[in-house]
Amino acid sequence: MTLLNEFTQFKNKVTETAKSAVQKSNEIFEVTKINMSIGDAQVEIDKILKDIGQILYDSYQNGESISDEVADKCVQVDEVVEKIKEMKVRLMELKNVIICSNCENENQPDDLFCSKCGEKIGTEKSAEEENVEEESMEQESVTEESVEE
Numbered sequence: 488m489t490l491l492n493e494f495t496q497f498k499n500k501v502t503e504t505a506k507s508a509v510q511k512s513n514e515i516f517e518v519t520k521i522n523m524s525i526g527d528a529q530v531e532i533d534k535i536l537k538d539i540g541q542i543l544y545d546s547y548q549n550g551e552s553i554s555d556e557v558a559d560k561c562v563q564v565d566e567v568v569e570k571i572k573e574m575k576v577r578l579m580e581l582k583n584v585i586i587c588s589n590c591e592n593e594n595q596p597d598d599l600f601c602s603k604c605g606e607k608i609g610t611e612k613s614a615e616e617e618n619v620e621e622e623s624m625e626q627e628s629v630t631e632e633s634v635e636e
């Protein structure tokens with residue numbers, strides 16, 4: 488084998504190695520791309536399934552007929568929703584704020600109306616008390632002065 492031949496062989500080997508390295512990195516790139524696409528597709532499926540779940544849950548809340556199996560799941564959702572409510576109430580106590588029932592804005596305990604949407608807030612009152620207040624609110628302009636007396 489001549490030196491030139493040896494060199495040519497060596498050169499070919501290097502070229503081949505380089506080619507296969509490029510091919511390999513292309514393949515790795517494609518694998519990564521496909522994996523990402525599969526991941527995206529899975530996310531899409533999850534989103535659609537979530538939408539289906541929401542539609543079924545809405546049906547359950549509207550009293551429409553759904554299968555017992557779906558109803559059981561909806562009851563489970565209700566239970567978790569209830570837990571979240573309880574945790575939010577506890578958070579409210581810890582943060583010493585009052586959450587607006589209309590827009591969920593955090594208000595100071597002394598606020599009477601939501602600083603964001605103007606909804607009436609304040610400490611929880613019984614329905615009876617609330618009725619009395621509503622009545623007095625209606626007559627406010629008339630009785631405002633007499634209340635102070």
Ligand SMILES: [Zn+2]
Pocket residue numbers: 587588589590591592601602603604605606
């Ligand atoms: Zn509000």
